[in-house]
Amino acid sequence: MKRLAGRGRINQDRTISFTWDGRAMSAHPGDTVASVLLANGIRVLGSSVLMNRPRGVVTDTMSDPNAFGQIGTGESSEPLMRLTQVEVYEGLTAMSRIHKGVLPTGTDTGRFEKRHAHCDVLVAGAGPAGLAAALAAAEAGARVLLVDEHPHLGGSLLGEDVVIDDRPAHLWVAEVEQRLRDNPAVTILTRTTVFNVGDQGAIALMQRVSEHLPEAKRRGRALRRMWQVRTHELVVATGATERPLVFPNNDRPGVMLAAGVRGYLHRYGLVPERAVVFTTNDDAYRTVLDLINAGVDVTRVVDVRPDPQGWLPRRARELGVEVRGGSVVMDTTAAADGALAGVVVAPLGGGETELITCDVLAVSGGWDPLFDLHHYLGGTARWDEQLLAFVQDNVVAGQRVTGAAAGIFGTTACRRDGHLIGLVAAEATGFGSATSGPAAPEAADVTEQAPADFVRVAAVDGDESHSFVDHHRDVTMAGIERALNSGITNVEHLKRYTLVGTGTEQGRTAKVNAGRLAADHFDLDFHMIGVSNARPPSQPVTFGSFAGRALGARFDPVRTTAIHSWHVAHGAVFEDVGQWKRPWFFPQGTEDMDAAVLRECAAVREGVGMMDASTLGKIDLRGKDVGVFLDRLYTGTMGTLKVGRARYGVMCKADGMVFDDGVVLRVAEDNFVATTTTGGAAGVLDWMEDFLQTEWPDLDVWLTSVTEQWATVAVVGPQVRTVMSTLAPELDVTQDSFKFMQVEDAVVAGMPARVARISFSGELAFEINVPTTSGLAMWEAVFAAGEPYGITPYGTEAMHVLRAEKGYFIVGQETDGTVTPLDLGLDWMIADKEFVGRRSLRRTDMLREDRKQLVGILPVDPNDRLPEGAQLIETAEYEIPVAMIGHVTSSYESAAMGRTFGLALVRGGRSRIGETIYAPLLDRTVAVELVDPIIFDAEGTRRDG
Amino acid sequence: MFQIRCPYCGPRDEPEFKYGGQAHVAYPADPEQLSDEEWTRFLFVRDNSRGRYAERWNHAAGCRRWFNVIRDTGTHEMVGSYRSGERPEDAR
Amino acid sequence: MLRGLAAMVSRAEPLAALEAKIAATTVDDTRLTTVPFLAQVGLRLDPDGPAAARLAAVLGSDLPGPNRAVAAGAHRVLWLGPDEWLVVAADGQEDSLVASLASAVGEDGGVIDLSSNRTGLELSGAFAREVLATCCTIDFHPRVFGPGQCVQTLIQKAGVLIDQRTDDTYLLLVRPSFAAYVAEWLLDGMLGLQADFSTR
């Protein structure tokens, strides 16, 4: 095509350059890659994906099935970008990869943002209907979000030569835009596409923020922004798309859609040398008239209808165009590069053929309203026999379709309908009244002659393998017939069998024709066959856009305690416990993990250690009925706890499986504090609230999460009393005054603290709780006071070893949602009272004697440490498959015992203490002796120091 | 993403809530009196119907209240919500 | 020895490590400020019960209703739930607040010091609402939200209590362990808006 000076909505005074397949291209601001290629005489964009056919630009919209390319270089390069949408900028790099792109494999450093927004009325599409709807809704008082995929408002008006209110349409658009921009309740997003419609008005948009700018001008801005909008009302004003016709060799570059041809004229000042128009309807004559007006030789109009007598055909004839009624284009011819050289015209039904030379064939098979968004929430469509198109059938709550998307054609009619829909949508959200709103413009569009119901020109020789139904997927009439002859009777099956309509452009030019052809094949009414459903996203969305800014520190919360900076400064290696970072161990010098953990364990058993226990969940319970409440939740009794005392407890879900555990402190008559596991804190609180609010609302209990109110320093080991006396000289920590499971408020290191004698290691231990902001100061004070005695900070791994030596289970390690308190040997903790889950403990399955039960294990070789998760079997020799009778839940090396050991769940394990079973590993089979879970200090003598 | 109306705080996005299964399944008053079969039915058997369904949600990131929602499982329509202790007819 | 230890006692601000980054990030007049060590006291009671009137006398105002905050004297009362409020005051007020509130509530509810349970972040300036829109789903448009309103919601995956103080000032109260995550989201939102702003 060639560029006409002074035409188009581009700035022809300025020239910018970019490269296409390495070739420098000259462009003007406002051009798309597609328009520049056409202007530079590049008709063949590339080859089709299956049949290797040359292909070119078909139209100027997102519906183009061929105009795709790779944009950018390196890691920010992106495949399958729409060349009809990509705006050129200085330095742009584009490559010809029309139907198949290349994915970069590295990290894309581009910025992809997300933004939340809210509105009363979201209008999708800023053509005449959308603009009228947005203006009507906004002036009724509603908060309006107007979205359009183009850089400018106007929609179809951008590509037409239309007069509105006796002046060029763009002046009307400018006036409406100004009124909208002056309204503070209106947000306008251009270069933005609605790509999904979700429940309760959740609309997803993709905005091109800076990707259309040269890199130097992006300056840290997002390339794209995904908007997540909540709207009360959605107005779908997404227009319509022109339908091509099926005939032999209809895919040659130069065969274009008629509205696309006039779009390139009005938007980019591009015209063909010699055009032929092939149509079933009056609308294509607008292209004829506009081209003639631009001085183009329109050699022939080939109209399927026998006697085109509408106003537009008559006007074309008056201007000297030869209009041939009752005719079709039955084939095309190609130039050396494969692009269009001419068309073969013949009377419909056969007769003398004529070869006409042309560089563009403008085709129109009618118009399809675009209302994909209506389909996303189950909206249906029906075939309209008058329009010869699908239109919306049912109404989806909170959605209204208007303008061409609703099958309403003509600028005035669209404005009129959009205006009314805008008022109705505003009224639905509580603004204005649809019946008393300002008057709508009068309808004054010209009436058109009915279009012909026509899809396809059969090949004279019967070879349909070059009559294309879907350019993007290379689906031909032959392919459609093959599928239908093989027994496919459903369009959704046809779509998946042939891939028709599955292209990146959502098959917009292919779907309706495919359905029509299937209906014709079976001689059925079209509405019996229908058309395959549109599904989100309406355009490709990159993974980077979905990730947004949830990268690095923003990917997931990394929760740290008040003491974290000290741990980092002292070389801690961290373990992830849920979202928390907890010190795993504190290696010294060149120590590996095993050496560090052995040293830390030995220090706790022989001297004194300290641990950051701040992450444990803490729930404050207040009220007169807390004791009753806790008794109904824990397997044990809590109501009898005396003030200043603590008790260990276990909770089950209703199914009787262990759910969480912890120590409950009674700090006042009507005030308890329950500790939970680190990972279980939020779940336990929600679960407690559930019972409190829904089952026992009569109880006087108030629950508050205080996990983060308190930092907890555990000081553990035989020498702990020395350290505690230094820290809290006023506090009597002797055995007689400060007993196991006793709680005292005291001044520790000058800070008010709550001190409890709680032990998770079997050693003499104190837990010091202070407000979180004082946690670091308390930790440093304890460390300073303990330093003379070699106090050793230890991590979660040493804690796990120490508790395992005592046979203490860990929720989530020894339990997995299938383990009851009885399986863990906690019979002694089942009090004689009702509690949640108790009934489950006597279900038949719970009483089986071969349930997996918690036991200790000692590998016969004391240096052999089993991997956790190892399966256990009966015999040393075995053949696969072998019955597995248990598995190892914990396995460590014990400093105190000088050997390896572990815990396991074994079928009927408690009655098998003393027996030897086996762990089959890849390289060896390990014999293990089953022992009581409490392997170390079974008498509990160390607890009191 | 659903928008759910908390009866206390108003409409909020789904991530603020936790799901709690079918509504109006009370914890049995005297579990010990139930047969294994009755108890198992309480533990594990829930309706799974198409159409309007009463279910529990907890406004975990908000007011921490458990409440009930009537949702159409076929269309995702949020018919209404009501407080614990109120009846489905009270949903709005 | 004890005297020496006591001298070491100091409180640590949860966001100390991010302080420099927070101070360096602005969009025009919009900025983030840490507000550590606020006195915060949890209140639990039946608003229709006998304690409510006694409390109103102590607080100098009625307990606010859903999603509302009231300023009364030197403190601010935020609605958290149908039977739960948070009283926020300046650093150092917690002990006296607990004492006066507890005497008003008596046995008809609960009063609890939660001063360390959340830390404060103040977001202020003309772009504050847009910063929130980058990471929070709540509609802060002046038509539906304004000074005197508060909301418990999420900043992405972290719970947060947001109290709108003035037309363009929001106080965010966050659990200390989530504070860095929340600050990182707000700062990143500011970074994006800063880039947009600088190219206007």
Ligand SMILES: [Zn+2]
């Ligand atoms: Zn709520």
